[in-house]
Amino acid sequence: MKRANDLSTLLARAAAGAAEGLLAVADEQTAGRGRLARTWWAPPGSNLLMSLLLRPSIPPSQAGQLTMCLGLAAVEGIETVTGLRPALKWPNDLLLNGRKLGGMLSELRLDGERLDYAVLGLGLNVNLAFGGPDVPADIAATAISLSAALGRPVDRLSLLVAILARCETWYDRLLSGAFPHRAWADRLDTLGRAVTVMLPNGPLCGVATGVTPEGALLVRDAAGRVQAVWSGDVTAVRNAVP
Secondary structure, three states: OOEEOOHHHHHHHOOOOOOOOOEEEEOEEOOOEOHHHOEOOOOOOOEEEEEEEEOOOOOHHHOHHHHHHHHHHHHHHHHHHHOOOOEEEOOOEEEEOOEEEEEEEEEEEEEOOEEEEEEEEEEEEOOOOOOOOOOOHHHHHHEOOHHHHHOOOOOHHHHHHHHHHHHHHHHHHHHOOOOOHHHHHHOEOOOOEEEEEEEOOEEEEEEEEEEOOOOOEEEEOOOOOEEEEOOOEEEEEEEEOO
């Protein structure tokens, strides 16, 4: 579609009776959302914006692995089309050269103890230019796009096709019982670094040492205690720890 307010909300509203695999793609989002109710800035024609409806036969405790599958599909699809090798930042960002390339969002609906459906959203800075006066200052300071990294435009349709092909592969593996967390961990830029994770009860500082199969970040604090973090905002990722 040419324009949408928010693709994930649109797909969630259409989910009743809809078949798995329903895909929504827009040229522009006027009210796109990221994690923690943040807005997603996406001028017309600049980004790849998609949401995908899935109905996996997995327990709700494994729902985080769906985002792993999408993250792996995104970085592998980008690599296939552009030759660039992006990284992932826990829990749901894509990085290139240390700057934010994109983000993911998952929304779940439970039916008792069963996962009814999941809507996975992906936003990628593809042909976003950062030199204009309309670019928000915080985005210009921290973000990057594929075209900025390559010095040429990138075909968004080719990128979409590549990402969906890899997503199907990882999703089929998940449904067959294979956990994607090891491959996901291999692409996580967060691991092995000193991090500060903002939690509801205050910041947790330590070293990110690994992830659980369900996607929790393992952080070792200064006392040597390892804590599993299920949600939170990694606000500082400092130099790698020797």
